[in-house]
Amino acid sequence: xxxxxxxxxxxxxIGLAEMLKGGVIMDVTTPDQAKIGEDAGxxxxxxxxxxxxxxxxxxxxxxxxxxxxIRAIMDAVTIPVMAKCRIGHFAEAQVLQAIGVDFIDESxxxxxxxxxxxVDKWAFRVPFVCGCRDLGEACRRIAExxxxxxxxxxxxxxxxxxxxxxxxxxxxxxxxxxxxxPEELIIRAKEMGVPVDQLVYIQKRGKLPVPNFxxxxxxxxxxxxxxxxxxxxxxxxxxxxxxxxDPEARAKAIVMATTNYDNPDIVAxxxxxxxxxxxxxxxxxxxxxxxxxxxxx
Amino acid sequence: MMKPVGVxxxxxxxxxxxxxxxxxxxxxxxxxxxxxxxxCAGLILPGGESTTFVNLLGKxxxxxxxxxxxxxxxxxxxCAGLIxxxxxxxxxxxxxxxLIDIRVERNAYGRQVDSFTDTxxxxxxxxxxxxxxxxxxxxxxxxxxxxxxxxxxxGQDVVMARNRRILVCTFHPxxxxxxxVHRYFVExxxxxxxx
Numbered sequence: 001x002x003x004x005x006x007x008x009x010x011x012x013x014i015g016l017a018e019m020l021k022g023g024v025i026m027d028v029t030t031p032d033q034a035k036i037g038e039d040a041g042x043x044x045x046x047x048x049x050x051x052x053x054x055x056x057x058x059x060x061x062x063x064x065x066x067x068x069x070i071r072a073i074m075d076a077v078t079i080p081v082m083a084k085c086r087i088g089h090f091a092e093a094q095v096l097q098a099i100g101v102d103f104i105d106e107s108x109x110x111x112x113x114x115x116x117x118x119v120d121k122w123a124f125r126v127p128f129v130c131g132c133r134d135l136g137e138a139c140r141r142i143a144e145x146x147x148x149x150x151x152x153x154x155x156x157x158x159x160x161x162x163x164x165x166x167x168x169x170x171x172x173x174x175x176x177x178x179x180x181x182p183e184e185l186i187i188r189a190k191e192m193g194v195p196v197d198q199l200v201y202i203q204k205r206g207k208l209p210v211p212n213f214x215x216x217x218x219x220x221x222x223x224x225x226x227x228x229x230x231x232x233x234x235x236x237x238x239x240x241x242x243x244x245x246d247p248e249a250r251a252k253a254i255v256m257a258t259t260n261y262d263n264p265d266i267v268a269x270x271x272x273x274x275x276x277x278x279x280x281x282x283x284x285x286x287x288x289x290x291x292x293x294x295x296x297x
Numbered sequence: 298m299m300k301p302v303g304v305x306x307x308x309x310x311x312x313x314x315x316x317x318x319x320x321x322x323x324x325x326x327x328x329x330x331x332x333x334x335x336x337c338a339g340l341i342l343p344g345g346e347s348t349t350f351v352n353l354l355g356k357x358x359x360x361x362x363x364x365x366x367x368x369x370x371x372x373x374x375x376c377a378g379l380i381x382x383x384x385x386x387x388x389x390x391x392x393x394x395x396l397i398d399i400r401v402e403r404n405a406y407g408r409q410v411d412s413f414t415d416t417x418x419x420x421x422x423x424x425x426x427x428x429x430x431x432x433x434x435x436x437x438x439x440x441x442x443x444x445x446x447x448x449x450x451x452g453q454d455v456v457m458a459r460n461r462r463i464l465v466c467t468f469h470p471x472x473x474x475x476x477x478v479h480r481y482f483v484e485x486x487x488x489x490x491x492x
Contacts, residue, residue: 102409
Protein backbone atom coordinates (compact mmCIF):
# COMPACT_ATOMS: atom_id res chain seq x y z
CA UNK A 1 0.00 0.00 0.00
CA UNK A 2 1.30 3.46 -0.76
CA UNK A 3 0.15 7.06 -1.06
CA UNK A 4 -0.90 8.02 -4.54
CA UNK A 5 2.19 9.18 -6.35
CA UNK A 6 3.34 8.91 -9.91
CA UNK A 7 6.64 7.08 -9.41
CA UNK A 8 8.57 5.38 -12.22
CA UNK A 9 6.51 2.22 -12.13
CA UNK A 10 3.22 4.10 -12.12
CA UNK A 11 4.44 6.36 -14.93
CA UNK A 12 4.84 3.26 -17.12
CA UNK A 13 1.40 1.97 -16.15
CA ILE A 14 -0.36 5.25 -16.80
CA GLY A 15 1.83 5.66 -19.89
CA LEU A 16 0.30 2.58 -21.51
CA ALA A 17 -3.18 3.88 -20.64
CA GLU A 18 -2.22 7.15 -22.39
CA MET A 19 -1.29 5.18 -25.53
CA LEU A 20 -4.76 3.65 -25.59
CA LYS A 21 -6.56 7.00 -25.56
CA GLY A 22 -8.95 7.91 -28.33
CA GLY A 23 -9.34 4.27 -29.22
CA VAL A 24 -11.58 1.24 -28.90
CA ILE A 25 -10.84 -1.82 -26.74
CA MET A 26 -12.82 -4.86 -27.85
CA ASP A 27 -13.90 -8.01 -25.98
CA VAL A 28 -12.84 -11.13 -27.88
CA THR A 29 -13.19 -14.83 -27.11
CA THR A 30 -11.05 -16.40 -29.86
CA PRO A 31 -7.84 -15.60 -31.78
CA ASP A 32 -9.97 -15.09 -34.91
CA GLN A 33 -12.08 -12.46 -33.19
CA ALA A 34 -8.91 -10.82 -31.89
CA LYS A 35 -7.59 -10.57 -35.47
CA ILE A 36 -10.89 -9.07 -36.62
CA GLY A 37 -10.61 -6.50 -33.83
CA GLU A 38 -7.00 -5.65 -34.64
CA ASP A 39 -7.73 -5.34 -38.36
CA ALA A 40 -10.69 -3.08 -37.60
CA GLY A 41 -8.40 -0.70 -35.69
CA UNK A 42 -8.84 -1.75 -32.04
CA UNK A 43 -6.10 -0.33 -29.78
CA UNK A 44 -6.30 -3.40 -27.53
CA UNK A 45 -8.40 -6.50 -27.02
CA UNK A 46 -9.85 -7.97 -23.84
CA UNK A 47 -9.41 -11.74 -23.88
CA UNK A 48 -12.21 -13.60 -22.12
CA UNK A 49 -13.98 -16.94 -22.41
CA UNK A 50 -17.49 -15.56 -22.32
CA UNK A 51 -18.55 -12.05 -23.24
CA UNK A 52 -20.79 -10.35 -20.66
CA UNK A 53 -24.03 -11.02 -22.56
CA UNK A 54 -23.30 -14.76 -22.43
CA UNK A 55 -22.25 -14.67 -18.77
CA UNK A 56 -25.59 -13.02 -18.12
CA UNK A 57 -27.52 -15.59 -20.16
CA UNK A 58 -25.69 -18.68 -18.86
CA UNK A 59 -25.28 -17.76 -15.21
CA UNK A 60 -22.93 -19.67 -12.88
CA UNK A 61 -19.68 -18.39 -11.40
CA UNK A 62 -17.69 -16.32 -13.90
CA UNK A 63 -13.93 -16.63 -13.34
CA UNK A 64 -10.64 -15.62 -14.94
CA UNK A 65 -10.29 -17.16 -18.40
CA UNK A 66 -8.07 -20.14 -19.01
CA UNK A 67 -4.44 -19.03 -19.45
CA UNK A 68 -3.99 -21.11 -22.60
CA UNK A 69 -6.94 -19.31 -24.18
CA ILE A 70 -5.46 -15.92 -23.23
CA ARG A 71 -2.02 -16.97 -24.55
CA ALA A 72 -3.53 -17.99 -27.89
CA ILE A 73 -4.98 -14.51 -28.25
CA MET A 74 -1.67 -12.89 -27.21
CA ASP A 75 0.02 -14.89 -29.97
CA ALA A 76 -2.56 -13.86 -32.57
CA VAL A 77 -2.23 -10.07 -32.32
CA THR A 78 0.47 -7.43 -31.80
CA ILE A 79 -1.75 -4.91 -29.98
CA PRO A 80 -1.95 -5.01 -26.16
CA VAL A 81 -4.02 -7.81 -24.65
CA MET A 82 -6.05 -7.29 -21.49
CA ALA A 83 -7.69 -9.93 -19.32
CA LYS A 84 -10.07 -9.91 -16.38
CA CYS A 85 -9.64 -11.13 -12.83
CA ARG A 86 -12.37 -11.31 -10.21
CA ILE A 87 -12.68 -8.43 -7.77
CA GLY A 88 -10.26 -9.10 -4.90
CA HIS A 89 -8.81 -12.25 -6.48
CA PHE A 90 -5.15 -11.31 -6.32
CA ALA A 91 -4.03 -14.84 -7.15
CA GLU A 92 -5.85 -14.66 -10.49
CA ALA A 93 -4.14 -11.32 -11.03
CA GLN A 94 -0.76 -12.91 -10.24
CA VAL A 95 -1.45 -15.59 -12.85
CA LEU A 96 -2.39 -12.96 -15.45
CA GLN A 97 0.82 -11.05 -14.71
CA ALA A 98 2.83 -14.28 -14.98
CA ILE A 99 1.34 -14.97 -18.43
CA GLY A 100 2.35 -11.46 -19.44
CA VAL A 101 -0.98 -9.78 -20.22
CA ASP A 102 -0.55 -6.04 -20.78
CA PHE A 103 -3.43 -4.81 -18.60
CA ILE A 104 -5.60 -6.48 -15.95
CA ASP A 105 -9.26 -5.55 -15.58
CA GLU A 106 -10.39 -6.19 -12.01
CA SER A 107 -13.92 -6.59 -13.21
CA UNK A 108 -17.44 -6.66 -11.84
CA UNK A 109 -18.39 -8.70 -14.91
CA UNK A 110 -16.84 -11.71 -13.17
CA UNK A 111 -18.20 -13.05 -9.88
CA UNK A 112 -16.45 -11.21 -7.02
CA UNK A 113 -14.00 -13.22 -4.90
CA UNK A 114 -13.88 -10.84 -1.94
CA UNK A 115 -16.88 -9.01 -0.56
CA UNK A 116 -14.79 -6.36 1.21
CA UNK A 117 -11.41 -5.78 -0.44
CA UNK A 118 -10.19 -5.12 -3.94
CA VAL A 119 -6.72 -6.20 -5.12
CA ASP A 120 -3.73 -4.17 -3.85
CA LYS A 121 -2.72 -3.08 -7.31
CA TRP A 122 0.49 -1.33 -6.20
CA ALA A 123 1.96 -4.80 -5.67
CA PHE A 124 1.93 -5.52 -9.42
CA ARG A 125 4.11 -4.47 -12.35
CA VAL A 126 1.24 -4.87 -14.79
CA PRO A 127 -1.26 -1.97 -14.86
CA PHE A 128 -4.87 -2.38 -13.73
CA VAL A 129 -8.14 -0.89 -14.92
CA CYS A 130 -11.13 -0.84 -12.56
CA GLY A 131 -14.78 0.09 -12.95
CA CYS A 132 -16.57 2.87 -11.12
CA ARG A 133 -20.02 4.38 -10.78
CA ASP A 134 -19.02 7.72 -9.30
CA LEU A 135 -16.03 9.82 -8.28
CA GLY A 136 -15.62 8.24 -4.85
CA GLU A 137 -15.40 4.75 -6.30
CA ALA A 138 -12.94 5.98 -8.95
CA CYS A 139 -10.71 7.58 -6.29
CA ARG A 140 -10.75 4.46 -4.09
CA ARG A 141 -9.63 2.30 -7.00
CA ILE A 142 -6.89 4.80 -7.89
CA ALA A 143 -5.82 4.78 -4.23
CA GLU A 144 -5.45 1.00 -4.54
CA UNK A 145 -3.17 1.52 -7.54
CA UNK A 146 -5.43 1.44 -10.62
CA UNK A 147 -3.74 3.09 -13.63
CA UNK A 148 -6.97 3.48 -15.56
CA UNK A 149 -10.60 3.96 -14.58
CA UNK A 150 -13.65 3.05 -16.63
CA UNK A 151 -17.33 3.47 -16.02
CA UNK A 152 -19.03 0.23 -15.09
CA UNK A 153 -22.19 0.85 -17.04
CA UNK A 154 -24.20 -2.35 -17.11
CA UNK A 155 -22.18 -4.87 -19.09
CA UNK A 156 -23.79 -7.19 -21.60
CA UNK A 157 -26.97 -5.15 -21.98
CA UNK A 158 -26.25 -3.06 -25.06
CA UNK A 159 -28.03 -0.34 -23.09
CA UNK A 160 -26.00 2.85 -22.66
CA UNK A 161 -28.03 4.44 -19.86
CA UNK A 162 -25.93 3.15 -16.96
CA UNK A 163 -22.61 4.13 -18.56
CA UNK A 164 -24.03 7.60 -19.13
CA UNK A 165 -25.15 7.82 -15.51
CA UNK A 166 -21.73 6.76 -14.23
CA UNK A 167 -19.78 9.10 -16.51
CA UNK A 168 -22.03 12.00 -15.55
CA UNK A 169 -21.61 11.14 -11.87
CA UNK A 170 -17.82 11.23 -12.23
CA UNK A 171 -17.82 14.51 -14.19
CA UNK A 172 -20.31 16.17 -11.83
CA UNK A 173 -18.20 14.94 -8.91
CA UNK A 174 -15.06 16.50 -10.43
CA UNK A 175 -16.82 19.83 -10.94
CA UNK A 176 -18.02 19.70 -7.33
CA UNK A 177 -14.48 19.22 -6.04
CA UNK A 178 -13.21 22.14 -8.10
CA UNK A 179 -15.63 24.48 -6.31
CA UNK A 180 -14.54 23.53 -2.76
CA UNK A 181 -12.30 25.62 -0.52
CA PRO A 182 -9.16 24.00 0.93
CA GLU A 183 -10.72 23.48 4.38
CA GLU A 184 -13.70 21.76 2.77
CA LEU A 185 -11.54 19.21 0.94
CA ILE A 186 -10.64 17.30 4.13
CA ILE A 187 -14.23 16.78 5.17
CA ARG A 188 -15.30 15.95 1.62
CA ALA A 189 -12.54 13.32 1.48
CA LYS A 190 -13.81 11.86 4.74
CA GLU A 191 -17.39 11.78 3.47
CA MET A 192 -16.36 10.18 0.19
CA GLY A 193 -14.02 7.67 1.86
CA VAL A 194 -11.11 8.71 -0.36
CA PRO A 195 -7.56 10.05 0.22
CA VAL A 196 -7.44 13.83 0.38
CA ASP A 197 -4.34 14.02 -1.85
CA GLN A 198 -6.41 12.78 -4.76
CA LEU A 199 -9.02 15.47 -4.22
CA VAL A 200 -6.20 18.04 -4.14
CA TYR A 201 -4.99 16.70 -7.48
CA ILE A 202 -8.51 16.78 -8.95
CA GLN A 203 -9.08 20.31 -7.71
CA LYS A 204 -5.82 21.50 -9.25
CA ARG A 205 -6.11 19.73 -12.60
CA GLY A 206 -9.87 19.34 -13.05
CA LYS A 207 -9.50 15.67 -13.96
CA LEU A 208 -8.69 12.26 -12.51
CA PRO A 209 -4.99 11.45 -12.02
CA VAL A 210 -5.35 8.51 -14.44
CA PRO A 211 -7.13 8.14 -17.81
CA ASN A 212 -10.90 7.71 -17.65
CA PHE A 213 -12.52 5.40 -20.18
CA UNK A 214 -16.13 4.28 -20.79
CA UNK A 215 -17.52 0.74 -20.66
CA UNK A 216 -20.74 -1.15 -20.15
CA UNK A 217 -23.42 -0.87 -22.83
CA UNK A 218 -21.78 0.60 -25.93
CA UNK A 219 -23.44 -0.96 -29.00
CA UNK A 220 -23.40 1.65 -31.78
CA UNK A 221 -21.10 4.32 -33.26
CA UNK A 222 -23.39 6.98 -31.77
CA UNK A 223 -23.04 5.37 -28.32
CA UNK A 224 -19.26 5.72 -28.64
CA UNK A 225 -19.58 9.35 -29.71
CA UNK A 226 -21.94 10.05 -26.80
CA UNK A 227 -19.53 8.65 -24.21
CA UNK A 228 -16.54 10.50 -25.70
CA UNK A 229 -18.51 13.76 -25.67
CA UNK A 230 -19.39 13.15 -22.03
CA UNK A 231 -15.69 13.00 -21.19
CA UNK A 232 -14.56 9.42 -21.81
CA UNK A 233 -11.03 9.19 -23.23
CA UNK A 234 -11.53 5.78 -24.90
CA UNK A 235 -14.25 3.18 -25.33
CA UNK A 236 -14.53 -0.44 -24.22
CA UNK A 237 -16.95 -2.47 -26.32
CA UNK A 238 -17.89 -5.80 -24.82
CA UNK A 239 -20.81 -7.68 -26.25
CA UNK A 240 -21.69 -4.86 -28.69
CA UNK A 241 -19.47 -6.06 -31.51
CA UNK A 242 -19.58 -9.84 -31.55
CA UNK A 243 -23.28 -10.02 -30.54
CA UNK A 244 -24.23 -7.85 -33.52
CA UNK A 245 -25.06 -9.18 -36.99
CA ASP A 246 -22.01 -7.56 -38.59
CA PRO A 247 -19.02 -7.63 -36.22
CA GLU A 248 -16.34 -6.55 -38.72
CA ALA A 249 -18.25 -3.60 -40.13
CA ARG A 250 -19.49 -2.57 -36.70
CA ALA A 251 -16.00 -2.75 -35.18
CA LYS A 252 -14.66 -0.46 -37.93
CA ALA A 253 -17.60 1.91 -37.59
CA ILE A 254 -17.17 2.25 -33.81
CA VAL A 255 -13.44 2.95 -34.27
CA MET A 256 -14.20 5.67 -36.83
CA ALA A 257 -16.88 7.21 -34.60
CA THR A 258 -14.57 7.20 -31.56
CA THR A 259 -11.78 9.03 -33.41
CA ASN A 260 -14.24 11.56 -34.85
CA TYR A 261 -16.69 11.64 -31.95
CA ASP A 262 -17.24 15.38 -32.27
CA ASN A 263 -18.01 15.26 -35.99
CA PRO A 264 -21.64 14.11 -36.52
CA ASP A 265 -21.18 13.84 -40.30
CA ILE A 266 -18.51 11.18 -39.80
CA VAL A 267 -20.50 9.38 -37.08
CA ALA A 268 -23.47 9.34 -39.48
CA UNK A 269 -21.36 7.98 -42.31
CA UNK A 270 -19.87 5.33 -40.02
CA UNK A 271 -23.37 4.25 -38.96
CA UNK A 272 -24.77 3.93 -42.50
CA UNK A 273 -25.21 0.43 -43.84
CA UNK A 274 -24.74 -1.35 -40.54
CA UNK A 275 -27.07 -4.24 -39.81
CA UNK A 276 -28.84 -4.76 -36.50
CA UNK A 277 -27.02 -3.97 -33.28
CA UNK A 278 -27.22 -6.47 -30.41
CA UNK A 279 -30.83 -6.70 -29.22
CA UNK A 280 -30.11 -5.26 -25.79
CA UNK A 281 -31.77 -5.40 -22.40
CA UNK A 282 -33.95 -2.97 -20.49
CA UNK A 283 -32.24 -2.46 -17.11
CA UNK A 284 -35.49 -2.69 -15.09
CA UNK A 285 -36.09 -6.17 -16.52
CA UNK A 286 -32.83 -7.53 -15.09
CA UNK A 287 -33.30 -9.37 -11.76
CA UNK A 288 -31.53 -7.50 -8.97
CA UNK A 289 -29.18 -10.41 -8.29
CA UNK A 290 -27.89 -10.14 -11.85
CA UNK A 291 -27.02 -6.44 -11.77
CA UNK A 292 -23.26 -6.37 -12.22
CA UNK A 293 -22.50 -2.73 -11.41
CA UNK A 294 -23.27 -3.19 -7.70
CA UNK A 295 -20.30 -5.53 -7.37
CA UNK A 296 -17.35 -3.55 -5.98
CA UNK A 297 -17.58 -0.68 -3.53
CA MET B 298 3.93 34.59 -35.23
CA MET B 299 4.96 31.06 -36.00
CA LYS B 300 2.54 28.78 -37.81
CA PRO B 301 1.16 26.02 -35.56
CA VAL B 302 2.72 22.61 -35.10
CA GLY B 303 0.15 19.91 -35.79
CA VAL B 304 -0.30 16.82 -33.61
CA UNK B 305 -1.91 13.81 -35.26
CA UNK B 306 -5.01 13.10 -33.18
CA UNK B 307 -6.39 9.89 -34.65
CA UNK B 308 -5.53 8.01 -31.45
CA UNK B 309 -2.85 7.78 -28.76
CA UNK B 310 -1.18 10.22 -26.39
CA UNK B 311 -1.64 13.28 -28.58
CA UNK B 312 -2.87 15.32 -25.60
CA UNK B 313 0.50 14.83 -23.90
CA UNK B 314 2.31 16.18 -26.98
CA UNK B 315 -0.07 19.15 -26.96
CA UNK B 316 0.90 19.71 -23.29
CA UNK B 317 4.62 19.67 -24.20
CA UNK B 318 4.03 22.23 -26.98
CA UNK B 319 1.93 24.32 -24.60
CA UNK B 320 4.81 24.43 -22.10
CA UNK B 321 6.95 25.81 -24.92
CA UNK B 322 4.21 28.34 -25.77
CA UNK B 323 4.25 26.95 -29.28
CA UNK B 324 1.10 27.41 -31.40
CA UNK B 325 -0.43 23.98 -31.93
CA UNK B 326 -3.43 22.21 -33.44
CA UNK B 327 -4.92 18.73 -33.61
CA UNK B 328 -4.86 16.98 -36.99
CA UNK B 329 -7.58 14.54 -38.01
CA UNK B 330 -7.99 15.21 -41.76
CA UNK B 331 -5.67 16.12 -44.64
CA UNK B 332 -6.91 19.72 -44.84
CA UNK B 333 -5.94 20.30 -41.19
CA UNK B 334 -2.29 20.12 -42.29
CA UNK B 335 -2.48 23.08 -44.64
CA UNK B 336 -1.41 25.76 -42.19
CA CYS B 337 1.11 23.73 -40.17
CA ALA B 338 4.83 24.40 -39.74
CA GLY B 339 5.48 20.83 -38.59
CA LEU B 340 3.70 17.65 -37.56
CA ILE B 341 4.06 15.29 -34.60
CA LEU B 342 2.95 11.64 -34.78
CA PRO B 343 2.29 10.59 -31.15
CA GLY B 344 2.61 7.32 -29.32
CA GLY B 345 -0.32 4.95 -29.57
CA GLU B 346 -1.05 1.75 -31.47
CA SER B 347 0.70 1.70 -34.83
CA THR B 348 -1.77 -0.80 -36.34
CA THR B 349 -4.62 1.55 -35.48
CA PHE B 350 -2.71 4.49 -36.98
CA VAL B 351 -2.05 2.66 -40.26
CA ASN B 352 -5.70 1.72 -40.49
CA LEU B 353 -6.99 5.24 -39.92
CA LEU B 354 -4.27 6.96 -42.00
CA GLY B 355 -5.48 4.97 -44.97
CA LYS B 356 -9.17 5.68 -44.40
CA UNK B 357 -8.76 9.43 -43.85
CA UNK B 358 -6.44 10.14 -46.78
CA UNK B 359 -3.81 11.33 -44.31
CA UNK B 360 -1.27 8.81 -45.52
CA UNK B 361 -0.69 10.62 -48.80
CA UNK B 362 -1.18 14.02 -47.17
CA UNK B 363 1.58 13.39 -44.62
CA UNK B 364 3.98 12.15 -47.33
CA UNK B 365 3.28 15.31 -49.35
CA UNK B 366 3.66 17.46 -46.24
CA UNK B 367 7.02 15.86 -45.39
CA UNK B 368 8.46 16.94 -48.75
CA UNK B 369 8.61 20.49 -47.43
CA UNK B 370 8.00 20.37 -43.67
CA UNK B 371 9.42 18.50 -40.69
CA UNK B 372 7.71 15.57 -38.98
CA UNK B 373 8.50 14.08 -35.56
CA UNK B 374 7.38 10.64 -34.38
CA UNK B 375 7.60 8.99 -30.96
CA CYS B 376 7.22 5.23 -30.46
CA ALA B 377 4.25 4.27 -32.67
CA GLY B 378 4.85 7.52 -34.57
CA LEU B 379 8.41 6.34 -35.29
CA ILE B 380 7.07 3.02 -36.57
CA UNK B 381 4.74 4.83 -38.97
CA UNK B 382 7.62 6.94 -40.34
CA UNK B 383 10.08 4.04 -40.69
CA UNK B 384 11.32 2.60 -43.94
CA UNK B 385 11.12 -1.02 -42.86
CA UNK B 386 9.54 -3.04 -40.04
CA UNK B 387 11.37 -6.32 -39.49
CA UNK B 388 8.64 -8.29 -37.71
CA UNK B 389 5.50 -7.03 -39.42
CA UNK B 390 4.31 -6.36 -42.95
CA UNK B 391 2.48 -3.14 -42.09
CA UNK B 392 2.51 -0.36 -44.67
CA UNK B 393 4.56 2.45 -43.19
CA UNK B 394 5.22 5.86 -44.73
CA UNK B 395 8.91 5.17 -45.39
CA LEU B 396 10.01 8.74 -44.67
CA ILE B 397 13.17 7.84 -42.72
CA ASP B 398 15.62 5.08 -43.60
CA ILE B 399 15.52 3.00 -40.42
CA ARG B 400 14.86 -0.72 -39.86
CA VAL B 401 12.63 -1.13 -36.83
CA GLU B 402 11.46 -4.03 -34.70
CA ARG B 403 8.06 -3.51 -33.08
CA ASN B 404 7.58 -4.37 -29.37
CA ALA B 405 11.27 -5.19 -29.37
CA TYR B 406 11.74 -5.24 -25.61
CA GLY B 407 8.69 -7.43 -24.93
CA ARG B 408 5.25 -6.80 -23.49
CA GLN B 409 4.04 -4.21 -20.98
CA VAL B 410 5.66 -6.01 -18.02
CA ASP B 411 8.99 -5.37 -19.81
CA SER B 412 8.37 -1.63 -20.22
CA PHE B 413 10.95 0.50 -18.39
CA THR B 414 12.38 3.94 -17.74
CA ASP B 415 16.11 4.55 -18.01
CA THR B 416 18.54 7.31 -18.83
CA UNK B 417 19.06 8.12 -22.49
CA UNK B 418 22.22 9.92 -23.65
CA UNK B 419 21.65 12.87 -25.95
CA UNK B 420 25.04 14.56 -26.57
CA UNK B 421 23.54 17.56 -28.37
CA UNK B 422 21.87 18.67 -25.12
CA UNK B 423 25.23 20.01 -24.05
CA UNK B 424 24.35 21.45 -20.64
CA UNK B 425 22.88 18.17 -19.45
CA UNK B 426 23.33 15.42 -22.04
CA UNK B 427 20.88 12.97 -20.45
CA UNK B 428 17.12 12.55 -20.83
CA UNK B 429 14.59 10.40 -18.98
CA UNK B 430 13.68 7.69 -21.45
CA UNK B 431 10.19 6.24 -20.92
CA UNK B 432 10.02 3.05 -22.99
CA UNK B 433 6.54 1.53 -23.28
CA UNK B 434 6.24 -1.61 -25.41
CA UNK B 435 8.94 0.22 -27.31
CA UNK B 436 10.34 -0.43 -30.79
CA UNK B 437 14.06 -0.78 -31.47
CA UNK B 438 16.05 0.67 -34.37
CA UNK B 439 18.18 -2.17 -35.79
CA UNK B 440 19.86 -0.27 -38.61
CA UNK B 441 19.81 3.13 -40.24
CA UNK B 442 20.81 4.60 -43.57
CA UNK B 443 23.59 7.01 -44.51
CA UNK B 444 21.43 10.12 -44.38
CA UNK B 445 20.24 9.33 -40.83
CA UNK B 446 22.05 10.88 -37.87
CA UNK B 447 21.97 9.31 -34.41
CA UNK B 448 21.01 11.86 -31.75
CA UNK B 449 20.44 9.70 -28.69
CA UNK B 450 21.49 6.34 -27.34
CA UNK B 451 20.42 3.90 -24.66
CA GLY B 452 23.29 1.47 -24.18
CA GLN B 453 24.13 0.27 -27.69
CA ASP B 454 20.75 1.19 -29.14
CA VAL B 455 20.07 4.33 -31.15
CA VAL B 456 16.85 5.62 -29.60
CA MET B 457 16.67 9.09 -31.17
CA ALA B 458 17.61 9.98 -34.72
CA ARG B 459 16.88 12.33 -37.61
CA ASN B 460 17.36 12.88 -41.28
CA ARG B 461 16.77 16.19 -43.05
CA ARG B 462 13.12 16.62 -42.05
CA ILE B 463 12.18 13.64 -39.90
CA LEU B 464 12.93 13.29 -36.16
CA VAL B 465 12.17 10.02 -34.35
CA CYS B 466 12.37 8.67 -30.77
CA THR B 467 11.68 5.13 -29.59
CA PHE B 468 10.85 6.58 -26.15
CA HIS B 469 8.25 9.09 -24.99
CA PRO B 470 9.60 12.60 -24.20
CA UNK B 471 5.95 13.73 -24.03
CA UNK B 472 5.42 11.64 -20.88
CA UNK B 473 8.00 13.72 -19.01
CA UNK B 474 7.96 17.40 -18.10
CA UNK B 475 11.29 17.84 -19.93
CA UNK B 476 10.56 19.77 -23.14
CA UNK B 477 14.03 19.73 -24.71
CA VAL B 478 13.22 17.20 -27.44
CA HIS B 479 10.11 19.14 -28.43
CA ARG B 480 12.07 22.41 -28.25
CA TYR B 481 14.66 20.96 -30.62
CA PHE B 482 11.92 19.94 -33.07
CA VAL B 483 10.11 23.26 -32.86
CA GLU B 484 13.16 25.54 -32.97
CA UNK B 485 15.67 23.65 -35.06
CA UNK B 486 13.33 21.92 -37.50
CA UNK B 487 9.82 23.43 -37.65
CA UNK B 488 11.14 26.95 -37.04
CA UNK B 489 13.57 26.74 -39.93
CA UNK B 490 11.37 25.69 -42.82
CA UNK B 491 11.25 28.14 -45.68
CA UNK B 492 7.61 27.45 -46.58
